[in-house]
Amino acid sequence: MAQRMIWARLAKVALLALSLLVAGAVTAAIEVRQFDDPVLQQRYDSLAASLRCPKCANQAIGDSDSPIAGDMRERVALLLEEGRSDREIQDYMIDRFGEYVLYNPRLTDRTWLLWGLPAALVVLGAVVIALIVRARRNASNRALSAEERQRLEALINRERTR
């Protein structure tokens, strides 16, 4: 019995160690890669920041030091040197890893709500403001109701008599 408990504990420790290995991947990726062309460099940086590492919890390939992120950065650099466009490079990655790798989801039939709702809310918000202000512009600032006035007077009288 005790033996079994020890094994169970060991398994737990092993699991913990494994999860820590994953956590270890949180350290930054630092690589000596520099393009001669500043435009290319800028495009590389922005691609590295907007492509998601498929292996990591939630990191761009530019921020992760997991091996696959390194491979992907290398491939991005290679494709850039070949003269591919950003769109083509994104397509290239989507072909292999799915749309999941885009941090900037494209407008498709399943993301229209994502992009559309904020825009729709801005329009709706403007309409709501317009309606409320129009309704209230002419409303006189209502004074206290008769009942409220009575209560207030009663209070004031009570204060005085005190």
Next chain:
Amino acid sequence: MKRRLLLLIPLAIFAILAVFLYQGLSLNPSARDSALLAREFPAFQLSTLEDPDATVDESLLTGQVTLVNVWGEWCPTCKQEMPQLLELAERGVRLVGVDYKDTRAKGQAFLEEFGNPFEVNVFDPEGSLGFDLGVYGAPETFLVDAEGIIRYHHTGYITPEDVERTILPEVKKWRSE
């Protein structure tokens, strides 16, 4: 009455959100389908692990249903799943290995130690085939039908239950297509 209904809107929105959150509890956010499902196995031209002079390409995977397993000597889970792969081979499934980001010597030693269920192993030291397959960690397993189309994808460890519950039924299903 109309206003009362308006006041119920926040509650309704929250109820919908709560249903999704409840469903979210039983989903695994890190599990994903391969982007290559229902697509042709990517083209490649690589030597085999067994023989540096022998080259193979994607035609290796046409003709019959094949299970392609991406592994590497450096990957501890690959060692654990070897018994299941050996069992699959024994039960008549054709297996092809992709030795991913490995050295030839280490890969060969691995097969010697843990057994070799593979008909042949594609040697992919740079991980280029792995990249085209969208592999982001070993082991990963792909089921390819007789036309060379990828039909099923399994990320990570194949447990003995997985063999019975998903791998074998999938093999059977695509054989009969």
Next chain:
Amino acid sequence: MLDKIIPEIGHFALILALLMATLQATVPLAGAATRRPLWMAFARPMASGQFLFLLLAYLCLTASFMIDDFSVAYVANNSNSMLPWYYKFSAVWGSHEGSVLLWSLLMGGWGFAVSRFSAQLPRDMLARVLGVMGWVSVGFILFILITSNPFERLLPDVPQDGADLNPLLQDFGLIIHPPMLYMGYVGFSVVFAFAIAALLGGRLDAAWTRWARPWTNIAWAFLTVGIALGSWWAYYELGWGGWWFWDPVENASLLPWLAGTALMHSLAVTEKRGSFKSWTVLLAIITFSLSLLGTFLVRSGVLTSVHAFANDPARGTFILVLLGLTVGLSLLIFALRAPRVSHIVGFSWLSRDALLLANNILLVIMTVTVLLGTVYPLLLDALGMGKISVGPPYFNTLFVPLTVLLCIVMGLGPVARWKRMPGRELFRRLVWAGLGALVLAAVLPLLYTGEWNLWVSLGLATALWLVLSLMRDLTDKLRNASSPGAGLRRLTPAYWGMWLGHLGLAVTIVGVTVVSHYNVERNVRMAPGDSVEVAGYTFTMQELRERRGPNFIADTATIAVSQAGEHAFTMHPEKRLYLARGMPMTDVALRPGLLRDLYVAMGEDLGDGAWALRIQYKPFVRWLWLGGLLMALGGIVAVVDRRYRRVRETAAQARFEEAQA
């Protein structure tokens, strides 16, 4: 002998706290419903008792950490005998179980504070407020006891030593960041409780908003500081110099912050003008609900995040039930009890009322945007529509225009008067601020870099518009007084609070704009003797050596930095290996400054004594957090004002309420 049973004492204290919370949640509410003073009087002692026992439980857990009692599973997993004492102290909230205990303790603390400082509240109001808070406490203490007990023992096989605190958390920022953040999250439970109490009591007048405002401000200030600290921690600890990642966990803290900001403004309108009553109540419910939702998202594992806690489905289910009950019931109460007829207060297009309405709508749109982006992948997945990611590019694209809109309104708001403001006068008072902002924003980037940049100009114009309109408002107020001194004296702390808060946002916007566009980053290979120039500074690696810390070993580089040929200072970036967990960590060398940070991080050992280094020049990055601190300060300053007023008004107001009841 006693030290052997500390965890059991803690566990028992927790059970007693649950008992007190249950009494606090039931008896006073029943008393308020049936008008029994004795039952209502239960609220205050129970709130004190609950807090006391939570504090005892918390101290017991802290003691277990301090004496290295590795028979306690939570201690064994999150501490180590080599860990310095101050990290043992903060390791108490280093993981899930302890952090929920901290959350509950702070919840009890807020309840205790309400019971202390609300002597002037009508009896039934206080009973209801504390009763509602009691319910929330019951939920969280039950959560701890059932799914996340930090006092669980590892007996009889006690480990020799602990697994150590995650090295990422062994840091000063992490000692203070979570308590601040939780103070904010939990603090919103007070205004939530006030809103529910007002609904239950059927007295949805402006009075409850007057009592709730200071509590809201303080909670909001804590949350602001918490978020700023989290961003600062990510900046220097994660090792790549980013300061906001739109990670689900960050979004979880931003959601209640945005809603809370809207709430502060809407409370002001309701208190001053008596309008938007139902809306304010709804916002109070939403703000706290978003705090709870954030907790669910972070702790249930439904989203992938760099910072998520270890996941356990039982915990996720429990929080979801808790969330569903709290939010569902409160929204139901809202739907049933919110006033049927709204009180129409007139105002025109250009009035502070209308501008605050616009502010609220914009802040709500921002909240919805963050929520939508955060849960959208989950929604698609639940519908079986595949996996997508929503990340920084999405949020940045939407937040830039929304922030600009918000700031335009913010510049007008303080200058405009309640009810109505002649357009001509508003134009006259702000035309120079507007023109000045546009001209300066166009010229400044040219002077700074010699290049024109539309996005920098947009950001600067936004910030300058805020600053210049605030200045104009202040000078107008001083000029209208008999003397500037008299004018200054007449300005209330509430006004200064607004002024600082708005200024803080402008400062943050400047920081975001400048550091996003003028950040210089170089990744270089360096060996001793090599040097590299970045943004006018020359970095020379002088020495590489190994050193031993209390629980880690490190490779340390000595980097001499010179500017214009003159040696200025040295920097010491480190790559550490934490022994207990075998985990590598980058310890960044920072040279902070008001106008720029220099940032050096060590990457990989490239062999031959050379290392990959990331050297960054980050202009104005400090302004990000400076702005956050100014905002928080504004929130606190405004409270001072309320307290003065409260002391004077207390008596009359309490009688007024009593008479109304």
